[in-house]
Amino acid sequence: MAFSVLIVDDSPVMRGFIRRVMTLSGFEAGDCWEASNGEEALAQLREHEVDVILTDINMPKMNGEELLRQLETDARLRSVPALVISTDATKDRILRMISLGAEGYITKPFTPEALREELERILGESHAQ
Amino acid sequence: MPNDLERTAIADQDVDFHVIDRVAAEVLETMFFTEAVANGCDHAWFGSAITARIQFEGSHVGQFLLGVSLDAARSMAAGFLGLAEDEMTEKDCRQVILELSNILCGSVLSNRWPDSRLSLAPPELAGCNCCKEHAVHRCFALTEGALSVTICCADAPEPRV
Numbered sequence: 001m002a003f004s005v006l007i008v009d010d011s012p013v014m015r016g017f018i019r020r021v022m023t024l025s026g027f028e029a030g031d032c033w034e035a036s037n038g039e040e041a042l043a044q045l046r047e048h049e050v051d052v053i054l055t056d057i058n059m060p061k062m063n064g065e066e067l068l069r070q071l072e073t074d075a076r077l078r079s080v081p082a083l084v085i086s087t088d089a090t091k092d093r094i095l096r097m098i099s100l101g102a103e104g105y106i107t108k109p110f111t112p113e114a115l116r117e118e119l120e121r122i123l124g125e126s127h128a129q
Numbered sequence: 130m131p132n133d134l135e136r137t138a139i140a141d142q143d144v145d146f147h148v149i150d151r152v153a154a155e156v157l158e159t160m161f162f163t164e165a166v167a168n169g170c171d172h173a174w175f176g177s178a179i180t181a182r183i184q185f186e187g188s189h190v191g192q193f194l195l196g197v198s199l200d201a202a203r204s205m206a207a208g209f210l211g212l213a214e215d216e217m218t219e220k221d222c223r224q225v226i227l228e229l230s231n232i233l234c235g236s237v238l239s240n241r242w243p244d245s246r247l248s249l250a251p252p253e254l255a256g257c258n259c260c261k262e263h264a265v266h267r268c269f270a271l272t273e274g275a276l277s278v279t280i281c282c283a284d285a286p287e288p289r290v
Contacts, residue, residue, distance in 0.1 A: 010251075011231070013210060013224045017160070020211050058249055087235025092246055107239075108232045109159035 002030030003051040003123055008041040008067065009085075010059040018054060018085070018115075025116035038062025042070055045077050052123055053082040057097070068100040081122045085110065145265040148241045149278055153269055156232055157276075162208040163201070168270040172277070174198040179223060181230035182255035185238065187247040191282035193234040194255065195226070201274025202226050227252040233278065 005022070007015045015034050022029050033048055035041040037059040044050070053071075057064035064084060071077045081103040086093070089107045097105055104118045150167050157165040179202045183193045197205070206225035207214045230252045238247055264281040 011224065011228045013221065013228050017209055017228075058251075060251070087232050087239070088247075089236065089239040090243055090245055090247070092244070093239075108236060109156045111159055 002028045004031040004033070004049060005029055006033045006035060006041060006044055006048075006050045006053045008035045008038065008053060008055040008059070008064070010036045010056065012036070014056070021110075021112045021115055022119075025112035025119075027116060027119060036060075038064065038067030038070065041067055042077075045071075045080065050080055052119065053080055054085055055082055057084060057086045057088060057093070065097070065100060068097065068102060072101050083118055083122060085115075145241065145280070146267060149237055149265065149267045149280075152237045152240055153233060153267070153276070153278060156229070156236060157205070157269075157271070160209065160232065161205040161229065163205055163272045165269040165271055165276065168268050168275070170266070170268045170277075171275075172268075174275050175277075178202075179226045180255045181227055181252050183230055183234045183252045184250040185234070185247050188245040189238070189242060189247060189282055191280060193230065193238070194277075194279040194281070195230040195233060196277040196279075197226055197229070198271075198274035198276070201271045201276060204273040205229065205271075223254060227254070237278070237280070 007018050009015050009018070019032055031048065033044045033050065035044050039062045041053065041055065055064045055067060064086070068082060071080065071082065082101065083104040083106065084097045084102045085106045085108065087108045094105050103122050106114060106118055153165045157163050175196060177199045178196045179199065180194065180196045185191060185193065202222055203214050203217070206222040207217055209225045209228075210217060210221060234252070235249060238245070264279050266279045267277065269276045
C-alpha cells in the first residue's frame with residue numbers, strides 16, 4: 001500500500017535527498033508533497049491528505065517546533081504523525097520535539113535503513129513493500 | 130610541564146578533534162558517499178575552494194567554517210543529488226555544500242555539547258576561511274580532493290602549539 005508524505009525542509013537539495021532515500025529504502029511512496037517551512041506545510045496539509053510528515057526544525061518563517069504546535073491545535077491535522085529529521089542531537093531538543101507531539105526523531109546523518117525503520121514503526125508494516 | 134589549566138585545555142582539544150573526526154567520517158560516508166581521513170593541513174587548494182559559514186549562539190557562541198576543494202565539492206554534490214557531474218549546475222553544487230555545512234555543524238556541535246542549547250543561523254557562502262587563531266581546525270583527505278572544518282568559539286581554549 002502506498003502512502004502519501006509531506007517533506008518540510010528549507011533546503012531543496014535536502015528535500016530531494018529525502019525523496020531519493022525513501023525510494024532507496026524500498027518504501028512505496030504515493031503522492032509526495034514538499035514545503036520549505038511550517039507555513040507552507042500547513043497550506044499543503046489543508047489541500048492534501050497526508051499519511052506522514054517529515055520535518056526539519058530550523059526553517060525561516062515558521063520552524064518545526066511551531067509547526068508541531070499548530071498541528072496540535074487543529075482537530076483534523078492532530079492525527080497526522082510527524083517524524084523530525086534534524087542535525088540537532090542535543091537531549092533538550094529531542095525531548096522538546098517529542099513533548100510537542102513528534103512521533104519520532106532521526107538525526108542527520110541517517111541511512112535509508114534508519115528512515116525505513118522509523119517510517120515502518122510510525123505507519124505500520126502494511127505500508128512497506 | 131603544563132599546569133592544570135593547560136592540561137584541561139589540551140584534553141578539551143583532544144575531545145574536539147575526536148568528535149570532528151568521527152562526525153565528519155560518519156556524515157561524509159553516510160550521506161555524501163565518500164571517505165574522510167584526517168590529514169595534515171595543506172591549504173594550497175583553498176584558493177578555488179567552496180567555503181561556507183554558520184554562526185551559532187546560545188550556551189556557546191561562535192562560527193563554524195567549512196572549506197571544500199572544487200573537485201571534492203562536485204563529486205560529493207553529484208553523489209548527494211544522485212546525478213552525474215555533467216547533469217549538475219554550479220548552483221546545485223553550492224546548495225549541496227551549504228547543506229553539508231549545515232549537517233556537519235549541527236552534528237558536530239550537538240555531539241560535542243550534548244547538553245547545550247544552541248541556535249544556528251542559516252549557512253551562507255563565505256570567503257576564504259583558513260585556519261584562525263583560537264579555533265579548532267581539522268583538515269581531511271577525501272576520495273577526490275580535500276575538506277577543512279574550523280570552529281571558532283568565543284570560549285575556546287588557546288590552541289595547542
